[in-house]
Amino acid sequence: MTSLPDWMTTPAPLVAAETPVGHQKRNGVRHALTRFMRLVSTLLPDGSLAEDTGLLQHVDARAKLLSLIALLLAVSFVQRLPLLAAAYAMCIVLALLSRFRGKHFLGIWFVVPAITLLCMLPAATNLVTPGKPVVSLSPSCYLTDNGIVVATRLVLRTAISVAIAVLLMATTRPHRLFRALRMLGVPKLCVMLLTLMTRYLVVMARVAEEIHLGKLSRSIMPGTARQERQWAAAGIGMLFQRTKIFGEAVYLAMLSRGYTGEAYLLDEPHWHWWDWLCISIAVAACTALLLFR
Amino acid sequence: MHIPDGYISPQTSLAAYAVMVPCWAYAFARVKRTLRLRQVPMLALGAVFSFLIMLFNIPFAGESGHAVGAVLLAILLGPWVAVIAVSLALVVQALLFADGGIWALGANCLNMALIMPLAGWGVYHLAAGGSPVKSKRRMIAAALGGYVGLNLAAVSAAVLFGIQPVLFHDAAGRALYNPYSLHIALPAMLVSHLLLFGVVEAVVTGLVVAYFQRTDPSQLATPDWSRSTVHLLRRVALGLLMLVVLSPLGLYLPAKFAAGSAWGEWSAQEIRQMVGYVPHGMMQWGDHWHGLLPGYQAAGQASAPLSQQIIWYVVSALVGMAAITLVTWGVCKLFVRRESHDITT
Numbered sequence: 310m311t312s313l314p315d316w317m318t319t320p321a322p323l324v325a326a327e328t329p330v331g332h333q334k335r336n337g338v339r340h341a342l343t344r345f346m347r348l349v350s351t352l353l354p355d356g357s358l359a360e361d362t363g364l365l366q367h368v369d370a371r372a373k374l375l376s377l378i379a380l381l382l383a384v385s386f387v388q389r390l391p392l393l394a395a396a397y398a399m400c401i402v403l404a405l406l407s408r409f410r411g412k413h414f415l416g417i418w419f420v421v422p423a424i425t426l427l428c429m430l431p432a433a434t435n436l437v438t439p440g441k442p443v444v445s446l447s448p449s450c451y452l453t454d455n456g457i458v459v460a461t462r463l464v465l466r467t468a469i470s471v472a473i474a475v476l477l478m479a480t481t482r483p484h485r486l487f488r489a490l491r492m493l494g495v496p497k498l499c500v501m502l503l504t505l506m507t508r509y510l511v512v513m514a515r516v517a518e519e520i521h522l523g524k525l526s527r528s529i530m531p532g533t534a535r536q537e538r539q540w541a542a543a544g545i546g547m548l549f550q551r552t553k554i555f556g557e558a559v560y561l562a563m564l565s566r567g568y569t570g571e572a573y574l575l576d577e578p579h580w581h582w583w584d585w586l587c588i589s590i591a592v593a594a595c596t597a598l599l600l601f602r
Numbered sequence: 603m604h605i606p607d608g609y610i611s612p613q614t615s616l617a618a619y620a621v622m623v624p625c626w627a628y629a630f631a632r633v634k635r636t637l638r639l640r641q642v643p644m645l646a647l648g649a650v651f652s653f654l655i656m657l658f659n660i661p662f663a664g665e666s667g668h669a670v671g672a673v674l675l676a677i678l679l680g681p682w683v684a685v686i687a688v689s690l691a692l693v694v695q696a697l698l699f700a701d702g703g704i705w706a707l708g709a710n711c712l713n714m715a716l717i718m719p720l721a722g723w724g725v726y727h728l729a730a731g732g733s734p735v736k737s738k739r740r741m742i743a744a745a746l747g748g749y750v751g752l753n754l755a756a757v758s759a760a761v762l763f764g765i766q767p768v769l770f771h772d773a774a775g776r777a778l779y780n781p782y783s784l785h786i787a788l789p790a791m792l793v794s795h796l797l798l799f800g801v802v803e804a805v806v807t808g809l810v811v812a813y814f815q816r817t818d819p820s821q822l823a824t825p826d827w828s829r830s831t832v833h834l835l836r837r838v839a840l841g842l843l844m845l846v847v848l849s850p851l852g853l854y855l856p857a858k859f860a861a862g863s864a865w866g867e868w869s870a871q872e873i874r875q876m877v878g879y880v881p882h883g884m885m886q887w888g889d890h891w892h893g894l895l896p897g898y899q900a901a902g903q904a905s906a907p908l909s910q911q912i913i914w915y916v917v918s919a920l921v922g923m924a925a926i927t928l929v930t931w932g933v934c935k936l937f938v939r940r941e942s943h944d945i946t947t
Contacts, residue, residue, distance in 0.1 A: 432782060466608035471607075474703075506646045545658055549810075553644075556644045
């Protein structure tokens with residue numbers, strides 16, 4: 310009778326000896342998968358986009374779009390720091406009155422200005438913006454008065470821009486936003502493309518998620534960097550092929566429902582007195598910002 | 603490379619929109635001719651693909667990066683489809699995810715939806731030439747196209763940032779928008795893109811093209827360009843470049859042999875030396891028009907050293923070539939009719 314080889318009888322460790330217990334190696338596939346799952350959860354309605362009782366939710370999407378974009382433009386001309394601070398405070402008040410929730414939105418509200426602040430720190434020093442020294446960082450490097458003004462101005466402006474974008478995003482469903490764009494004169498084809506894109510973004514994100522899950526579920530350990538790169542490229546290629554096949558299927562489905570190249574948008578909204586009030590307040594705010602900039 | 607609002611002035615944003623609007627109109631007109639009725643779902647899903655590429659993780663040099671994928675899209679679907687698809691992806695990112703500014707959308711589209719796919723696609727076709735679809739040269743050409751496209755987009759973004767403190771400042775001279783001028787913005791953007799992001803883009807573009815070469819080469823077929831057209835254009839472009847490089851001989855040789863000006867091209871001073879006086883008509887009209895680059899030199903640089911003159915001579919050659927190409931293209935567009943395609947079915 311043949312005896313078993315040694316490697317079958319000697320138990321092998323399940324985890325490599327040099328791997329610390331409890332530590333997981335960074336896994337790019339897992340990271341990408343998390344991103345896809347977060348994207349899907351952001352796009353699918355979960356109640357964090359308030360449909361109910363917030364202030365801005367009641368305002369027509371057209372009025373919101375016009376008002377907020379006009380405010381964005383007006384803010385970009387403002388130079389005075391107190392006025393910028395007041396504009397930012399106004400955004401916070403609007404956010405509180407609109408009662409929107411969602412960690413995703415709050416994350417964007419704070420992360421982008423924080424990154425801007427980091428990028429602008431060198432601009433606040435004498436190395437970029439000359440001026441009177443305010444805070445000494447090293448014998449030859451100090452924060453200057455002009456530098457602090459320049460950096461603060463840019464951080465505030467970026468914070469306000471992000472806040473306005475988040476206010477628009479968090480209080481308006483995508484289909485209403487795109488319908489508002491159409492009613493404000495954006496070509497029909499563009500609006501249709503945006504609508505289709507948003508609709509199928511969830512579907513294709515799930516396909517990408519499945520591609521990553523398939524890889525993870527069949528891997529017992531990460532491959533080499535070269536293998537992972539080749540897999541990622543194959544994943545992108547596979548996603549493109551699935552996108553093309555899906556595009557054909559969508560086109561045939563549209564044909565079967567009578568599509569002849571024309572697009573029709575349903576449910577025309579009506580203007581209410583509070584929409585005009587919102588626009589009037591926005592115009593007044595823009596005028597004030599430009600007069601006292 | 604997404605520019606948030608506040609970093610560039612509204613004037614710069616509007617100028618970027620002014621460039622992009624006709625480009626979008628042209629892209630839609632071009633796409634209508636090829637995709638026809640299928641254009642709407644295919645364009646929308648192309649935009650979805652463009653959006654999702656940016657979420658794939660690519661391990662590189664111990665870290666991981668993300669690709670933009672604009673050049674890849676141009677290779678797979680055509681350059682003008684890529685312009686529209688990437689523009690749509692950027693619009694959705696700005697409106698639904700606050701990634702990139704709303705007023706800065708024109709600038710973002712200029713960098714990533716126009717310059718990157720068109721430049722990358724052009725480099726890809728120049729480098730690939732008429733090589734077979736499954737050849738290694740195609741894969742390398744795709745990687746090179748991705749690398750060059752992304753870096754040109756980075757240069758464009760850096761220029762947009764860098765001109766802000768020069769053009770827009772308050773009464774005290776402080777920058778109103780991005781405070782980093784060109785000598786900071788250009789190296790900051792270029793170093794990271796040349797050494798890291800460009801390489802990631804090149805790797806992704808090359809590897810995906812290699813994937814299609816193995817699995818489905820029909821995806822890489824280019825219906826708009828025949829091989830002979832690509833060959834011809836490549837030879838013409840190389841020939842013109844050689845002429846530009848050799849053009850300074852026109853400065854060096856006359857200087858070396860003390861040839862003087864060509865017959866009939868004398869200046870007023872040379873006329874005075876030859877005949878003793880300057881005719882009245884020549885005095886009145888001789889200096890009427892100076893041009894952008896008088897004498898193929900920068901204004902006021904006629905007596906600069908020969909090495910500087912040679913540089914301006916080459917610049918003049920490039921400017922002249924670009925002007926002639928633009929005018930010829932405009933005339934062709936106005937007066938040359940193409941066969942019309944049925945776009946209703």
